[in-house]
Amino acid sequence: MSDKDTIRSDRAALIEALKEAGGSKFSGNSCCCPFHKDSRPSAGIFQKDGVWRFRCLACDAAGDVFDVRARIEGTSLGKQLKKTSRPKKQKRSARIPKSTGRTFANMDGVRQYLTSKVGDIESEHVYNDAGGDFVQVVFRCRTANGKSFRPCHLTDAGYALKASPKRWPIYRRSDIAQAEHVVVCEGEKCADVLSRYGFAATTSSAGARNASSADWSPLAGKRVTIWPDADAEGRRYAADVEGILQGLHPAPRLSLVDPASLDLGEHEDSADFIEQLQTVSQSADEITKSLAEAIGTARTLSIAGEVRQRIADIAAGRYAAIPFPWSLLSSVTKALLPGTVTLLAGSGGATKSFWTLQAFSYWLSLGLRVALFEVEEDRTFHLTRALAQESGYSSLTDPDWVKDNADLADEPAEQHGPYLDSIGRILHARADNEVTLDELATWVEDQACKGCRVIGCDPLTAAARSGDPWTADAKFLQRIKRTATNHGASIFLVTHPVKQVTFPDLTQLAGSACYQRFAQSIFWLELHEPKTSRLRTACGTCEAEHNRTLYILKARNGKGGGFKLAFDFDPESLKSRELGVILPKRKGNKND
Numbered sequence: 001m002s003d004k005d006t007i008r009s010d011r012a013a014l015i016e017a018l019k020e021a022g023g024s025k026f027s028g029n030s031c032c033c034p035f036h037k038d039s040r041p042s043a044g045i046f047q048k049d050g051v052w053r054f055r056c057l058a059c060d061a062a063g064d065v066f067d068v069r070a071r072i073e074g075t076s077l078g079k080q081l082k083k084t085s086r087p088k089k090q091k092r093s094a095r096i097p098k099s100t101g102r103t104f105a106n107m108d109g110v111r112q113y114l115t116s117k118v119g120d121i122e123s124e125h126v127y128n129d130a131g132g133d134f135v136q137v138v139f140r141c142r143t144a145n146g147k148s149f150r151p152c153h154l155t156d157a158g159y160a161l162k163a164s165p166k167r168w169p170i171y172r173r174s175d176i177a178q179a180e181h182v183v184v185c186e187g188e189k190c191a192d193v194l195s196r197y198g199f200a201a202t203t204s205s206a207g208a209r210n211a212s213s214a215d216w217s218p219l220a221g222k223r224v225t226i227w228p229d230a231d232a233e234g235r236r237y238a239a240d241v242e243g244i245l246q247g248l249h250p251a252p253r254l255s256l257v258d259p260a261s262l263d264l265g266e267h268e269d270s271a272d273f274i275e276q277l278q279t280v281s282q283s284a285d286e287i288t289k290s291l292a293e294a295i296g297t298a299r300t301l302s303i304a305g306e307v308r309q310r311i312a313d314i315a316a317g318r319y320a321a322i323p324f325p326w327s328l329l330s331s332v333t334k335a336l337l338p339g340t341v342t343l344l345a346g347s348g349g350a351t352k353s354f355w356t357l358q359a360f361s362y363w364l365s366l367g368l369r370v371a372l373f374e375v376e377e378d379r380t381f382h383l384t385r386a387l388a389q390e391s392g393y394s395s396l397t398d399p400d401w402v403k404d405n406a407d408l409a410d411e412p413a414e415q416h417g418p419y420l421d422s423i424g425r426i427l428h429a430r431a432d433n434e435v436t437l438d439e440l441a442t443w444v445e446d447q448a449c450k451g452c453r454v455i456g457c458d459p460l461t462a463a464a465r466s467g468d469p470w471t472a473d474a475k476f477l478q479r480i481k482r483t484a485t486n487h488g489a490s491i492f493l494v495t496h497p498v499k500q501v502t503f504p505d506l507t508q509l510a511g512s513a514c515y516q517r518f519a520q521s522i523f524w525l526e527l528h529e530p531k532t533s534r535l536r537t538a539c540g541t542c543e544a545e546h547n548r549t550l551y552i553l554k555a556r557n558g559k560g561g562g563f564k565l566a567f568d569f570d571p572e573s574l575k576s577r578e579l580g581v582i583l584p585k586r587k588g589n590k591n592d
Contacts, residue, residue, distance in 0.1 A: 005050075008064050014045055014052045017068040020117060030438045030466075035061040035071065035145050037207070042442040046434070057430075057443045071145075102161040110139075110152050110159050118150065119143040125188035127169050127205060130177075130218075136164040138188060138205060151205065167215040168205045176200045181223040183270075183295065186237050190227070190270045197274070197288045199295075208237035211244060220248040223255075225298050229269045230259035232449045236486040242301055255298035262294055321556075322454055322490060325362035326578035327538075332563050333555040335521035336454060338488035340556055341481055345495050345509055346525035350548070352494050354574050355525060356458050357386055359492075363454055364423055370454045371426050371447040373440060375462040379429040385574065386423050390416050392573045436464045437472050441479040448487035458494035461510045473511040477518050493519075504551040522554040525567075533566055535580030544579050 007013050021034035033043035033056040043056035055062040061071075104110045114121055119141040127135045136153035153164035171191050176182045179200030185191055186208055194201035204214035208229075226241055228234035238256060245252050262273055273294065277287045313319035322336035329335075335342045346352050356372070363370045374382045388396040391412035395401040402409040413420070428443070440463050447455045457463075465472040484491050495515065497508045504524035506516045516522065526549045534543050548567035555563075564582040569575075 004066070008051045008066070010065070011045070011047070011052045014054060014065045014068065017065050017072070018045075018054060021068055021072045030436060033061060034148075037146070041438060042446060044436065044439055057439055057446070103155065103158045104161070105158050107137075107152075107159055110161060113161070114139055114141055114150060118148055122147070123189065123192075125171065125192070127164075127171060128173055129169055130173065132174050135169055136205070140189070149207070163206060166213050168213055170202045170204055170214050170216060170218060172200075172202050173218055176202050176218060176222075179222070181225070182219055183225050183227055184219075184241055185227045185270050186229045186234055187269065187271075193271045193274050194291070197284065197291055199291060204241075208233045211237060211240040216241070216244050217248060219245060219252050221250040222252045224252040225255045225257060225295050226301075227257040227270050227295070227298075228259065229267060230264040231267045232451060232487055234259070234269070236449075239486050246303065254301035256301050257295060257298045261297055319488075322363065322368065323366075324359055326565075326567075326576075328565055328578055328581060329523075329550070329552075332581075333521055333552060335523075335556050336490040336492075337520075337556055338490065339485040340520045341477070341484060341491045341493065341518065342521040342523070342556075343493050343495055343509070343515060343519045344523050344525060345497060345504075347497060347527070350525045350527040351569050351574075351576070352525050353458055354385065354389070354569070355576050356456060356492070356494055357382065358389060358575050360426065360454070360456060361386060361389065361423060364426060368454065369450070369452045370456075371428060371450075371452045372456040372458065373435075373443055374427060374429040374458055375435055375440075376459065377429065379424065379427050382427055382429065383420055383424055386427075387413060387416055387420060389574045390419050394572050394574050397574075434464045436466060437476040438466070439463075441476050441483075444480050444491060445483045448483045448489045451487075452489060454490045454492060456492040456494070459496060460493045461496045474514045477514045481518060504553060506553050516554070519554065520556040521552075524551040524553055525549075526551065534583045534586070535566055536583055537580035541583070542580070546579050548576060549582065 015031075018031060018034060030041040030044045032041050035056065043054065043061070045052055045054050047053070051064055053062065053064050054068060063071075104113065111121060121139050122142050123140045125138045125140070127137070129135050134154060136151050139150045139152065141148045141150060150161060151163040152159055152161050154160075170176075171188055172195065175195060181200065183191075183194055183199050183201040185194065185201055185203055187203055191201040191203045202219075204211050204216075206213060224245060226238045228238035242254060242256070245254055259268065264273060270291075274287060274291070277290050282290065310319060319338055321330065321334040323330040324336070344352055344356065360370055360372045384397055388394050393412055395405075396409055396412065437460075440457055440460075444455050444457070480491050483489065496510045497505070498510055504526060506522060507513075509515050509522075528547065528549065530545050530547045532543055532545050534541065544566065546566040546568045548569050550565040550567055552563040552565070566579040566582050567576045568579055570577065
């Protein structure tokens with residue numbers, strides 16, 4: 001084995017390279033990606049053919065240890081491999097103080113390390129405690145791939161290049177101690193800029209997803225205006241901060257600035273607003289006045305106001321359930337309201353995946369932003385199924401038929417090319433290695449941040465679990481429920497019953513009991529021989545034959561629970577047709 005092969009097969013070497021690039025929060029084989037802003041693990045490492053590799057679900061960065069090293073140094077893979085092939089003398093720069101791991105003798109050592117290994121330091125943001133003593137500093141560095149934030153705190157051994165123990169103080173704590181009105185923004189840069197124009201401003205450390213890790217108690221009883229960034233992450237951060245501040249005693253008086261009302265574009269913030277004012281040559285006093293006017297547009301936030309806002313959102317159509325392609329199921333469940341989790345269960349062969357693909361294709365035709373992660377098989381496999389549904393030719397899923405009828409098979413593929421392109425953009429699959437529940441939860445969060453209204457995973461039971469499965473399932477449910485709530489998304493999960501169970505039963509779902517407790521809607525699709533049932537339809541009562549029954553075990557609106565719907569699956573089109581609500585058998589009728 002060559003030296004390069006030995007390094008490629010060394011898991012520790014890949015982890016060290018990722019840490020040098022800025023990767024953090026390693027948990028088993030999952031980690032935060034160092035090549036984009038990533039506060040929750042969206043990346044992971046895995047071994048294939050003896051080589052340890054890295055891949056990020058969010059930004060698609062991938063490769064082995066040499067690819068990571070080349071990306072750090074901004075060189076090609078070829079140059080990196082050549083450099084590895086020839087021995088080189090190790091030299092330590094005399095300017096960088098000796099360190100133990102990532103602990104340095106002084107702050108200059110930290111700065112020199114960051115400059116040499118990460119990128120140019122653009123700014124430093126110091127966090128102090130209630131007494132004004134130093135707690136930690138956050139360095140904002142400019143890298144080849146954007147910006148990177150590196151916290152550093154003082155320990156008995158020196159300055160450690162990592163975050164201080166939680167709970168972290170909020171930023172500029174000494175400045176806001178005596179202020180009656182405080183502006184909460186997203187990021188130290190915004191807080192610093194607002195303070196220059198006379199506004200007491202603060203934020204929390206470690207990005208928009210870590211508001212709960214900060215100590216917000218200094219804002220109790222104050223007037224607080226939240227000014228979020230103009231994007232999904234900003235809305236999530238504002239919601240998190242609002243929820244935390246509502247729980248303080250005494251509760252602060254809260255208001256929220258709507259970035260859209262200030263003509264701020266996607267991802268723009270209060271610092272961008274000030275920059276725009278500077279561009280039109282406003283003086284410092286004029287900028288202060290404009291900021292006061294902008295903050296004055298903030299709407300009041302209150303617990304009672306949440307109910308009034310919900311009523312207004314319903315009236316305006318902003319809060320509404322996404323319809324299924326089956327009208328009765330939509331009306332009796334209202335399953336896909338914003339902020340909900342829905343489960344589709346059933347034994348193998350019940351055609352749950354075809355049912356799911358039909359639903360997502362329908363939502364796509366409505367112009368909705370949706371995303372579906374297919375945990376089993378690759379994307380082409382599922383695209384072929386989608387084409388079979390769209391064209392009505394189930395033979396397209398049979399490789400032997402396609403081989404014998406290549407020209408006939410290509411016709412629908414050409415005819416429905418635009419459809420395949422559109423559904424291909426919303427289908428995600430990763431057949432090269434096993435996906436974990438943690439990675440799925442991160443993928444769901446990323447899709448929600450992109451504005452997806454319905455996000456699906458099929459099947460959830462194929463995802464790997466690390467550690468205690470019950471704990472892993474509970475952690476996964478908590479994360480996706482929080483994602484659904486914060487972003488107004490609907491999460492749709494396909495699952496299975498425990499082994500050898502074929503009857504619909506909430507207690508027999510695979511995984512921990514948290515699924516039956518925390519999902520708002522649970523459906524069970526049952527495969528059976530064709531049978532005739534008495535049905536209630538939009539046109540009245542009738543009898544009809546069906547080969548599938550959908551049991552509504554739990555419904556979001558509380559009215560649909562216990563309903564049974566008759567479906568008929570067509571093996572030619574691979575689609576399911578809703579027939580009606582199955583009515584109880586009539587007493588004394590032997591034909592029922």
